[in-house]
Amino acid sequence: NAGVMQNPRHLVRxxxxxxxxxxxxxxxxxxxxxxxQLPEEGLKFMVYLQKENIIDESGMPKERFSAEFPKEGPxxxxxxxxxxxxxxxxxxxxxxxxxxxxxxxxxPGTRLLVL
Amino acid sequence: xxxxxxxTEMTATEGAIVQINCTYQTSGFNGLFWYQQHAGEAPxxxxxxxxxxxxxxxxxxxxxxxSKGYSYLLLKELQMKDSASYLCAVSDSNYQLIWGAGTKLxxxx
Numbered sequence: 001n002a003g004v005m006q007n008p009r010h011l012v013r014x015x016x017x018x019x020x021x022x023x024x025x026x027x028x029x030x031x032x033x034x035x036x037q038l039p040e041e042g043l044k045f046m047v048y049l050q051k052e053n054i055i056d057e058s059g060m061p062k063e064r065f066s067a068e069f070p071k072e073g074p075x076x077x078x079x080x081x082x083x084x085x086x087x088x089x090x091x092x093x094x095x096x097x098x099x100x101x102x103x104x105x106x107x108p109g110t111r112l113l114v115l
Numbered sequence: 116x117x118x119x120x121x122x123t124e125m126t127a128t129e130g131a132i133v134q135i136n137c138t139y140q141t142s143g144f145n146g147l148f149w150y151q152q153h154a155g156e157a158p159x160x161x162x163x164x165x166x167x168x169x170x171x172x173x174x175x176x177x178x179x180x181x182s183k184g185y186s187y188l189l190l191k192e193l194q195m196k197d198s199a200s201y202l203c204a205v206s207d208s209n210y211q212l213i214w215g216a217g218t219k220l221x222x223x224x
Contacts, residue, residue: 033212042202042216043158056211091157103148104212106157 002027004094004107005074012113019079019086021110025094032075033093033104034060034067043091049075082114117141119215121203126221127193135188135201135218143208149177149188150202152217158202161188190220198222 005024013019025032030051035043045059049069060067064082069075079086089111093104118140127133139147146165150158164170164179164186176189188201200217207213 035214040219043204043214045211045214048211056209103160103163105160108157 004029004092004105006090006092006107006110008110009108010111010113012115013082014115015083016081019082019112019114021077021079021090021092021112022074023077023092023094023107024074025092026105029094029096029105031095031097032069033095034075034077035091035093037089037091037109046077079112082112084114087112087114117205117207117213119203119205119213121201121215121218123216124219124221126223127190129193129195129222129224131193132189132191133193133220135190135203135220137186137188137203137215139184139186139203139205139213139215141205141207141213144181145206145208145210147177147179147186148204148206148212149186150204152200152202154199161201193222195222195224 004026007022032049034046036046037043047060047067048056052071064080066078089109091109092107095102095104121137148163149161151161152158162177164177167179167181169176169178174191179186200219202217203215204212
């Protein structure tokens with residue numbers, strides 16, 4: 001049973017370009033969470049999605065950031081017109097259920113570097 | 116507001132015991148998680164506590180006191196591979212995980 005998969009593992013973009021980060025949850029998991037982590041800092045919640053629904057996007061910046069989890073295919077975190085401050089590790093986690101004690105399982109992360 | 120506090124960094128000796136504390140103030144409580152994160156890697160699940168008391172899993176144990184808003188992770192017989200950050204996270208009334216900044220544990224020979 002494959003774990004949570006994220007790609008790319010590393011992404012380099014110039015300021016103003018777009019970054020697309022992909023996350024495939026574990027088999028049987030229908031809930032996806034995106035987190036951002038700056039060096040030497042903790043995880044910051046960004047958005048929580050179920051298939052075709054955004055449940056909670058309270059942690060996501062209002063501009064330039066968007067997320068989706070379509071019926072088919074991976075969840076996508078999209079950052080438009082990237083700036084240097086967007087450089088961070090972006091982790092995706094998945095769980096089978098939300099209103100329970102279900103553990104979140106993390107992908108390996110995408111490390112975004114904005115030049 | 117919601118707040119999770121844990122020490123920024125701790126140092127311990129190989130073979131010894133270390134206790135990493137976590138205090139929390141959240142809107143509601145649906146359990147507390149401990150995760151381990153090695154540098155440059157993803158967090159991995161260690162333990163979950165929702166009732167008061169001690170849960171033991173091999174060399175690692177986790178304790179919870181809901182009345183005090185307090186938990187600790189106890190690591191015994193420390194090994195060099197235990198050098199990592201240890202993240203405390205609380206599930207709030209909406210079942211959203213609120214994360215601490217993590218405790219960087221340095222193990223010395």
